[in-house]
Amino acid sequence: MGHGSVADSATDAMLWSVPNPFRYDDPLPEAEQIGRERERDRLVDLCLDGRNSRLTAPRRFGKTSLVRAALAKAHDAGLTVVYVNFLGVVTVQDVVDRIDRAYGEHLDGALRSFWKSIQATLSAAPAGVGISVTSRTADPQLLDRLALPRRIGTKTGARVAVAFDEFQEVARVADALPGVFRSEIEQHGDAVAYTFCGSHPGMMRDLFAARRHAFFAQATPIPLPPLGVAETITTVAARFREHDRDAGEALDALVATAAGHPQRTMLLAHHLFAHTAAGSVAGPEQWSAALHDAERHVDDEVHSAWDALSDVERRVVVTVADGTVALQGQAAAAAFGIVRGSSTTAAAQRLVADGSIEPDDQAPSGYRVVDPMLGRWLRAGRRWPA
Numbered sequence: 001m002g003h004g005s006v007a008d009s010a011t012d013a014m015l016w017s018v019p020n021p022f023r024y025d026d027p028l029p030e031a032e033q034i035g036r037e038r039e040r041d042r043l044v045d046l047c048l049d050g051r052n053s054r055l056t057a058p059r060r061f062g063k064t065s066l067v068r069a070a071l072a073k074a075h076d077a078g079l080t081v082v083y084v085n086f087l088g089v090v091t092v093q094d095v096v097d098r099i100d101r102a103y104g105e106h107l108d109g110a111l112r113s114f115w116k117s118i119q120a121t122l123s124a125a126p127a128g129v130g131i132s133v134t135s136r137t138a139d140p141q142l143l144d145r146l147a148l149p150r151r152i153g154t155k156t157g158a159r160v161a162v163a164f165d166e167f168q169e170v171a172r173v174a175d176a177l178p179g180v181f182r183s184e185i186e187q188h189g190d191a192v193a194y195t196f197c198g199s200h201p202g203m204m205r206d207l208f209a210a211r212r213h214a215f216f217a218q219a220t221p222i223p224l225p226p227l228g229v230a231e232t233i234t235t236v237a238a239r240f241r242e243h244d245r246d247a248g249e250a251l252d253a254l255v256a257t258a259a260g261h262p263q264r265t266m267l268l269a270h271h272l273f274a275h276t277a278a279g280s281v282a283g284p285e286q287w288s289a290a291l292h293d294a295e296r297h298v299d300d301e302v303h304s305a306w307d308a309l310s311d312v313e314r315r316v317v318v319t320v321a322d323g324t325v326a327l328q329g330q331a332a333a334a335a336f337g338i339v340r341g342s343s344t345t346a347a348a349q350r351l352v353a354d355g356s357i358e359p360d361d362q363a364p365s366g367y368r369v370v371d372p373m374l375g376r377w378l379r380a381g382r383r384w385p386a
């Protein structure tokens, strides 16, 4: 991202000398989340029952925030909880290291000493040699780590809840790796509850819906929809009030622009807050300044997203963002150069798989652009509206 939050918050602090209550870059603590109570309670119930679940949603839809809040609740209810994030793993050794790090960070009290005592008994990589050969997936190191929840459950007599975040990255390391996970953790029965999170809808679907992965397919899917309009308005308005500000009519514009996208909602709220002085009401002027800052903030990202698209994919996202015509109709061919046929269908499927667009029954094209800021830039002719 081109414009860092550090500089933004520094400016805010200088101008208004209160910290901005809207955070848009890290997983949010439960108290700062909008909605998601139902999803959280469902996840907690599944954990308490020792059942597995899966959470697939586009990037920055609040998966990590939600699963961490659920684990915190499960922990309060007496479960041992472990959160592992696989984002960016490329080797089996990375996978092993992430798991070790998670246990090092999340176990407390007696379990912490237990972890230290068993750590020495776990297989280690040969000195100085990182395991980079992806065919060595059934590595003893990894199997030892995957067996840990069972050992801990036996030790404590309590159920264990494990969250594997960005789980699709595991499949990226090697095709066989999810099978290695499965063969170990399917033996854990209801002693361990696993939550699998992933932000690549296509890879998650391949893992969790394919017959050959029947074990994963049994994990209960938890849908993570866009934030509700009413909840968003109530929460954002209340947070402005707590800081002696009134979000005013700008709030309607904000909710319409963010379209329920959690991170975009917070990004816009952050900038609106930054432009609203204490004791004042946010009006059209504050809103337009906030929107302008948010656009600058996402500009690099939007350009990279565009640059990464193929020619056919570009035509598809432009048509989808326009939102007025059928993807494979005459009008799309005339207005956006869509070539009707299988290449367009395939491009749309790829864009759905990577989370750029989503099926939408209401939309004439059958899809909507997931990121409302990207949609805005696309609709305005690949630039920001004046």
Ligand SMILES: Nc1ncnc2c1ncn2[C@@H]1O[C@H](COP(=O)(O)OP(=O)(O)O)[C@@H](O)[C@H]1O
Residues within 6 Å of the ligand: 023, 024, 025, 026, 027, 028, 032, 033, 034, 035, 036, 057, 058, 059, 060, 061, 062, 063, 064, 065, 066, 199, 227, 262, 263, 264, 265, 266, 267
């Ligand atoms: N329930 C929520 N309410 C408001 N904003 C949210 C919520 N969940 C996520 N966000 C926003 O999205 C950002 C990314 O959240 P995160 O949990 O890291 O998403 P993910 O794991 O899906 O990528 C947060 O910094 C926050 O700004």
Ligand SMILES: [Mg+2]
Residues within 6 Å of the ligand: 063, 064, 065, 165
């Ligand atoms: Mg995340």
